[in-house]
Amino acid sequence: MKKSFSLLVLFTLIAITGCNAQDNSAANGSGDKSPQKKTDMTVEELKSRLEAGDTNLVVLDVRTADELKGELGALPGIIHISLQELENRANELDKYKNKEIAVICRSGNRSVTACNILKKDGHNVINVQGGMRAWRKL
Structure with a gap:
């Protein structure tokens, strides 16, 4: 039971970390591959x-x-x-x-x-x- 709970916590943390990284790339534009206009x-x-x-x-x-x-x-x-x-x-x-x-x-x-x-x-x-x-x- 302890092992199952530990695995559940581990997968939850991995999922949260992965979602957070994806949100940050969208927020800072790093996920956008289009060239930036010169300003x-x-x-x-x-x-x-x-x-x-x-x-x-x-x-x-x-x-x-x-x-x-x-x-x-x-x-x-x-x-x-x-x-x-x-x-x-x-x-x-x-x-x-x-x-x-x-x-x-x-x-x-x-x-x-x-x-x-x-x-x-x-x-x-x-x-x-x-x-x-x-x-x-x-």
């Missing part, structure tokens, strides 16, 4: 794609209008919608849902917030790491 790009990658004339890429600058006129300047051909206006004007970007939107700001912080707003709206976005400060160092 960041360097300014070097952005420059390379712009110089190559990548027609699948548009650049959104989320700095203020005054910042565009400031010392860091602005990239040519950008779309400008400040972060403060983005939620109200995100629909202006709907025509670019089939393209990748590279989001840039001064240092890379506001662009992360902007990416999160646009992802919720179904846009394919990528954050430009380091922002215009990093671009200026190129």
Whole structure:
């Protein structure tokens, strides 16, 4: 009887451990074999794609209008919608849902917030790491 009870406890523990391991892999995405979308790009990658004339890429600058006129300047051909206006004007970007939107700001912080707003709206976005400060160092 003791042996049967010990075996029952052992099998129960194995079953619980196995189920727990399966749940953790699903929760952390490790069970998913699909490739992860890239969420960041360097300014070097952005420059390379712009110089190559990548027609699948548009650049959104989320700095203020005054910042565009400031010392860091602005990239040519950008779309400008400040972060403060983005939620109200995100629909202006709907025509670019089939393209990748590279989001840039001064240092890379506001662009992360902007990416999160646009992802919720179904846009394919990528954050430009380091922002215009990093671009200026190129």
